[in-house]
Amino acid sequence: MILIPELREIILAVILFLWVIFVSHFLTRIIYSHFLSRGFPQRVAVYYNRKILHMLTGGLIAVLVPYIFQGPLLLILMVAILAIGNYLPHRMNKLFYWYQVEDNMYEVHFIIMWGVVMTIGFMIGNIWLAVLPTIFMSFGDGITGIVRNSIYKRRTKSWWGNIAMMIICAPVGYAVIGIPGLISGVAASLIEKFEYKWLDDNITVPLVSFLILLVFSRFNIL
Numbered sequence: 001m002i003l004i005p006e007l008r009e010i011i012l013a014v015i016l017f018l019w020v021i022f023v024s025h026f027l028t029r030i031i032y033s034h035f036l037s038r039g040f041p042q043r044v045a046v047y048y049n050r051k052i053l054h055m056l057t058g059g060l061i062a063v064l065v066p067y068i069f070q071g072p073l074l075l076i077l078m079v080a081i082l083a084i085g086n087y088l089p090h091r092m093n094k095l096f097y098w099y100q101v102e103d104n105m106y107e108v109h110f111i112i113m114w115g116v117v118m119t120i121g122f123m124i125g126n127i128w129l130a131v132l133p134t135i136f137m138s139f140g141d142g143i144t145g146i147v148r149n150s151i152y153k154r155r156t157k158s159w160w161g162n163i164a165m166m167i168i169c170a171p172v173g174y175a176v177i178g179i180p181g182l183i184s185g186v187a188a189s190l191i192e193k194f195e196y197k198w199l200d201d202n203i204t205v206p207l208v209s210f211l212i213l214l215v216f217s218r219f220n221i222l
């Protein structure tokens with residue numbers, strides 16, 4: 001059963017939506033200008049911003065979801081608006097240059113997968129099965145990107161980033177759901193290393209870790 005949102009949920013959802021807009025359109029523009037003033041290459045500044053957005057929007061809100069929302073309706077609405085709002089600049093060739101790139105629209109994948117996993121979590125009656133994979137995608141992958149960007153000054157894949165991600169995801173997974181969480185955190189950290197054209201880590205990380213947790217839950221191991 002999908003619950004109709006209460007007034008409290010609506011108000012908090014609006015606040016969180018405005019927070020996302022603030023971070024994506026104001027805070028990260030300031031950070032972008034700061035990086036450029038410090039001599040960072042434009043692509044490096046953009047990549048840092050993408051990971052900052054991962055953590056301060058998707059990650060932060062994921063942590064708050066179980067304590068704020070009773071159902072997925074408001075999240076679906078927010079995700080739809082944000083996904084369309086980030087997709088259109090690519091189609092119109094008017095990118096938000098401080099965090100978007102011409103090469104890909106992985107930030108749109110991030111938003112959609114965040115919403116899909118959260119919605120399924122509500123539907124199956126265990127939102128923590130969805131929160132943990134989105135934390136891996138947001139904070140884990142965010143740390144990965146920051147480490148790689150610091151070392152290589154460009155978007156690339158290296159095991160140093162995956163090690164950093166595992167240091168975050170494995171203990172967080174264990175703290176939230178025990179051994180199944182630890183296993184899913186390790187798996188997410190490993191799968192992040194690989195991407196296949198349009199199948200990027202914003203899809204594989206939450207999908208693989210969620211499916212692992214789902215299997216454990218079906219065998220009543222959680």
